[in-house]
Amino acid sequence: MVKLNKIYTKTGDDGTTGLVRGPRRSKADLRVEAFGTVDEANSSIGMARLHTVSMPKLDRLLARIQNDLFDLGSDLATPGADAEGAPPSLRILPAQAEWLEQQIDGFNEALKPLTSFVLPGGSPLAATLHVARTVTRRAERLVVELIDREPDxxxxxxxxxxxxxxxLFVLARVANANGENDVLWTPGKFRGGNGS
Structure with missing residues (x-):
């Protein structure tokens, strides 16, 4: 159980932060940037959930994802292998990604087929899910770079x-009446100076 009594410790006033193990690192360290961006993605999903009152199934799904993102943050904040005999570190498991795949497949079945790329927008829920999606993509790029630098x-x-x-892309389309209200990209639409 995590217990947080004191919110400020002053230990980060020198620009460093503690990880689950290992020496303190700069707050500008790539690993810190990666799990910080995962936290940002989680917060973006929290904003999206403000718009899920009429969609309780979707809200429950997003709540589970928020919990999994804390697992992911803990994983990224725990560098290196476990010491022999130590309790296992909290790690993301393949089954968690497989569950996401099941959700993608299930929700995608009802979606109107795409004829163009989707512009972020439509309903407030769809727009906030697109924000969460792009923050998640940024977190992904950072995790890729982290794996390149720290292969373990x-x-x-x-x-x-x-x-x-x-x-999150699929769910944004679900939030747009299963794709009926998606805002589609029209390539070159305004290149001729047509205004609107």
Whole structure:
């Protein structure tokens, strides 16, 4: 159980932060940037949930994802392998990404087929899910870079964050009346100076 009594410790006043293990790192460290961006994605999903009152199934799904994103943050904040005999670190498991795939497949069945790329927008829920999707993609890019620099980073974390961005795209379309109210890109529409 996590217990947080004191909110400020002053230990980060020198620009460093503590990880689950290992020496303190700069707050500008790539690993810190990666799990910080996962936290940002989680917050974006929290904003999206403000618009799910009429969609309780979707709200429950997003709540589960928020919990999984804390798992992912803990995973990324725990560098290196576990010491022999130590309790196992909290890691993202392949089953968590597989669950996302099941959600993608299930929700995608009812969607209107796409004829163009989708512009972020439509309903307030769809718009906020697109924001969460793009933040998730940024987190994914950082995890890719982290794995390049620190190859012992859990590869399942990358798979999870990749699938999550795909699911958020699908859910944004669900929020737009299963794609009926998607805002589609029209390539070159305003190149001739047609105004609106």
């Amino acid at each position: 980073t859990n590869a399942a974390a990358l798979v999870y964050i990749n699938r999550l961005s795909d699911l």
